[in-house]
Amino acid sequence: MSLEEFFEPESMAVVGASKTVGKVGNTVLKNLEEKFNGKIYPVNPKYDEINGLECYESVENIEEVPDNVVIAVPAKIANKVVKQCVELEVPTITMLTSGYEEIGERGEELQEELEGYLEDSSTRMIGPNCLGIWDGHSGIDSMFLPGYKIEEPSKGGIALISQSGAVGSAVLDRAASEGVGISKFVSYGNQLDVSETELIEYLEKDENTDAVAVYMEGAKDGRNFLEKTREISKEMPVVVLKAGKTEKGSEAAESHTGSLAGNYRVYRGAFSQAGVVEAEKNEELIDYAKTLAKLEKPGGNRVAVVTNGGGFGVLSTDSIEKTSLELAEFSEETTEKLEESMKDYGNVSNPLDLIGDATPEDYKKALDVISEAEEVDMILVISLMQTEQMGSEFVDILEDIKNNSDKPVVGSTLGGDYTELHKTYLEEAGIPMFSYPEEAVKSLEKLFRYHEWKDKRS
Amino acid sequence: MSLEEFFEPESMAVVGASKTVGKVGNTVLKNLEEKFNGKIYPVNPKYDEINGLECYESVENIEEVPDNVVIAVPAKIANKVVKQCVELEVPTITMLTSGYEEIGERGEELQEELEGYLEDSSTRMIGPNCLGIWDGHSGIDSMFLPGYKIEEPSKGGIALISQSGAVGSAVLDRAASEGVGISKFVSYGNQLDVSETELIEYLEKDENTDAVAVYMEGAKDGRNFLEKTREISKEMPVVVLKAGKTEKGSEAAESHTGSLAGNYRVYRGAFSQAGVVEAEKNEELIDYAKTLAKLEKPGGNRVAVVTNGGGFGVLSTDSIEKTSLELAEFSEETTEKLEESMKDYGNVSNPLDLIGDATPEDYKKALDVISEAEEVDMILVISLMQTEQMGSEFVDILEDIKNNSDKPVVGSTLGGDYTELHKTYLEEAGIPMFSYPEEAVKSLEKLFRYHEWKDKRS
Numbered sequence A, B: 001m002s003l004e005e006f007f008e009p010e011s012m013a014v015v016g017a018s019k020t021v022g023k024v025g026n027t028v029l030k031n032l033e034e035k036f037n038g039k040i041y042p043v044n045p046k047y048d049e050i051n052g053l054e055c056y057e058s059v060e061n062i063e064e065v066p067d068n069v070v071i072a073v074p075a076k077i078a079n080k081v082v083k084q085c086v087e088l089e090v091p092t093i094t095m096l097t098s099g100y101e102e103i104g105e106r107g108e109e110l111q112e113e114l115e116g117y118l119e120d121s122s123t124r125m126i127g128p129n130c131l132g133i134w135d136g137h138s139g140i141d142s143m144f145l146p147g148y149k150i151e152e153p154s155k156g157g158i159a160l161i162s163q164s165g166a167v168g169s170a171v172l173d174r175a176a177s178e179g180v181g182i183s184k185f186v187s188y189g190n191q192l193d194v195s196e197t198e199l200i201e202y203l204e205k206d207e208n209t210d211a212v213a214v215y216m217e218g219a220k221d222g223r224n225f226l227e228k229t230r231e232i233s234k235e236m237p238v239v240v241l242k243a244g245k246t247e248k249g250s251e252a253a254e255s256h257t258g259s260l261a262g263n264y265r266v267y268r269g270a271f272s273q274a275g276v277v278e279a280e281k282n283e284e285l286i287d288y289a290k291t292l293a294k295l296e297k298p299g300g301n302r303v304a305v306v307t308n309g310g311g312f313g314v315l316s317t318d319s320i321e322k323t324s325l326e327l328a329e330f331s332e333e334t335t336e337k338l339e340e341s342m343k344d345y346g347n348v349s350n351p352l353d354l355i356g357d358a359t360p361e362d363y364k365k366a367l368d369v370i371s372e373a374e375e376v377d378m379i380l381v382i383s384l385m386q387t388e389q390m391g392s393e394f395v396d397i398l399e400d401i402k403n404n405s406d407k408p409v410v411g412s413t414l415g416g417d418y419t420e421l422h423k424t425y426l427e428e429a430g431i432p433m434f435s436y437p438e439e440a441v442k443s444l445e446k447l448f449r450y451h452e453w454k455d456k457r458s
Helices: A024-035 A074-088 A105-118 A167-176 A196-204 A222-232 A249-256 A264-273 A281-292 A310-321 A332-342 A360-370 A392-405 A417-428 A437-457 B024-035 B075-088 B103-117 B164-177 B196-204 B222-232 B247-257 B264-273 B284-294 B308-321 B332-342 B360-369 B392-405 B419-427 B436-456
Strands: A011-015 A039-043 A067-072 A092-095 A124-126 A132-135 A155-162 A184-189 A212-217 A238-242 A278-280 A302-307 A378-382 A410-414 B011-016 B040-044 B068-070 B092-095 B124-126 B130-137 B155-162 B182-187 B209-214 B236-240 B278-280 B303-309 B378-382 B411-412
Touching: A011 A024, A024 A039, A067 A074, A074 A092, A074 A105, A074 A155, A105 A281, A155 A167, A155 A196, A155 A281, A155 B332, A167 A184, A167 A212, A167 A281, A167 B308, A167 B419, A184 A196, A196 A212, A196 A222, A238 A264, A238 A281, A249 A302, A249 B308, A278 A281, A278 A417, A278 A437, A281 A437, A302 A310, A302 A360, A302 A437, A310 A378, A310 A437, A310 B247, A332 A360, A360 A378, A378 A392, A378 A437, A392 A410, A392 A417, A410 A437, A417 B164, A437 B196, B011 B024, B024 B040, B068 B075, B075 B092, B075 B103, B092 B103, B155 B164, B155 B196, B155 B284, B164 B182, B164 B209, B164 B284, B182 B196, B196 B209, B196 B222, B209 B284, B236 B264, B236 B284, B236 B360, B264 B278, B264 B308, B278 B284, B278 B436, B284 B436, B303 B360, B303 B436, B308 B378, B308 B436, B332 B360, B378 B392, B378 B436, B392 B411, B392 B419, B411 B436
Parallel strands: A011 A039, A011 A067, A067 A092, A092 A124, A155 A184, A155 A212, A212 A238, A238 A278, A302 A378, A378 A410, B011 B040, B011 B068, B068 B092, B092 B124, B155 B182, B155 B209, B209 B236, B236 B278, B303 B378, B378 B411
Antiparallel strands: A132 A184, B130 B182
16 A cells, blocks of 8 residues: 555544644644645544534544544544544554553553554554654644744755654754755654655655655664665665664663664664665754755765865864865866965965955855866865855855756855854755754765765665 | 953054944944943044044054054054054054964064064063954953854853854854853964963953863964863863864864964873863864853762653663763652652653653653752753643743752753744753753763862862
């Protein structure tokens, strides 16, 4: 069965829909009413209507079989609803309810019961113990987080799927606020039925998705995950943040999602073989995913750095030296051209320090030369936006450079509101942006290494 | 000579003051007029007045000797001004002008000339090639960055000094936007006269400063730096981000500030002996400085983690396991008390997962128990602020816990605007805040290790 009805249903029911602000079924219904264009059926025997929508006593009373049923009632009742849905041949269930295997023995029985209902049925389930689904294209938002507390992402190429609803939604919120475009978000919880692997397979075929970012504690079926991602990685980058790496972390994972986090060394080796890009830290998950989603394969590992702050040049040099990347050595031709373009701007070297009084136009002149230089494979542009000379025209200039160059371009800029605003503009213009040069450099290395792996495999 | 007149002058002159928006001397004058309560003397032979202030032809024409002269004219003229200032026995000069040893041979001669003037004089100089000084207490802002592009920090206990004006001002701007309180900022540039070591010595005696954060490429006098910081570290934490760690990074540093970045291994060993807290990465500089400035010595290395998102519990467990810290093991007494306070909230363990529907009040109940637990030395509170149940009252509750506990408390919360707002409130309430649990854990480790070093030395 395809997973399509999770993401592109024509009709949705919300079981546990509520008029009480703060209840899960109230928030989900509000979010759907605001964004979803299909038919919405609130289900709750207590009400005849909610927010002007007719409310149904049970799923069975709805005049059609909804494509997707969101369940937000306590576990014991939820199980009964699932049984009904299976009998009605509801295609997909998004099961927000928690209180299953993640709480230990008490919940395991209930989860087994659920499993029994779904077995041999055509009904597919995401969850239980999940936070819902967000799809900016189809207007699905079954997350039970109020709209004013989490930012709506812009549409873009990154699909984010997460075993932890909390980590997933926090990462999603941060990405949204930084202008990182998202195609889909899935909190997949206990993956009783639909596994992370099946989601990744589905996303590989999704035309809106260019890369998948995964927060994972333990794979549902490690062997299957690796076999599938080995193939998928040839087509689309899969970035994984694996939690539960240490013994105690693994124990914590077991009590959290009930998953066996397994031996991290085994995971790590397997990730590397399967072309899975590993994020070692939380923040790297989106850093790597956006770089791999947005940028093309670099011609090699040589990086040019352009900056208006010498200190950032030094920091990025240190960072590059710690990776398998290299600072490009400017050819005589490039050096001459740069000297011409820079006039009395000091010495031409890489990192190229345009000095604190550089204007966006000075960046343009230098980048026009560098983006044509054969000895350069990737470009890191660092900008201190706080100077008198810098301003919003820098965004257009950098976007232009990016569009007219076949080399991957990333940017790095650090500061408060004024800088963050421009960082977001640049991100939205298609340039992966970072606060610190080191993050940019590590992301470029992942880009280089991913394509190196891919070339060997295809 | 004391450095007091740099930070608490009663009168200041701006040489190169200008009416032209965008010129250094225009921005500096504007910033001073807005914030500085003492006498301000613009100096520029082209004008009779600027912004309603009488403008002087030269420093010599001012009716008194200003306590501090900010110089923002090109190098050749700047040297003449310095000569005049020395003859007038001006106590302090903040030399923004660049074009000295950092640009190589051409500038070295000019710098030597400057050195000659200052030798045997009573005049002290910060710079050249620096971005200026900020002091929120005295209202000094001789930085030539326009106010709308960089945020004004709140007053607080961290002094930030930086060899790179760009790195320093970007870090300052970010810290300000995150609610981190700053006592002083000094961009010290080429340190022709006043060295980073002398600044740190001065700051140790500054009653507004609780910790110093330093961005450094190469120390002016490495041996002196280490001898002095070894003593200073017993009284006040010194956090250093050393750039130019690699061979190429060191070359880049030489062409940037003209400083010899030296052998990093030597630095590293010496830092550790001197009790200097090393930030390996840019973002760690303020992370560590604020943690060390705000928090008292922990009783030991055992951390309790409280969260409403299990995934963050797993990530923080992994992080703790990678450090010399330990997850606290809750005693029977603590466990019983927590079980009582949590009702049917699942299992009591550390990390303590209050689950997604936890209210601020639930945090309070749990933290009241944990902050009394003998087996806990430090507390990490992780909060997903995006849930229905969380809200601004969480800030008061956490501030209360912090104020009534003798254990260091840090927080971690990740998200967009709503979350960032609450993160800033919490930071301003005196709780070091982080986006990712790993950053919080690493900062707690530095706190623990710093006090361990200090105990051995005193």
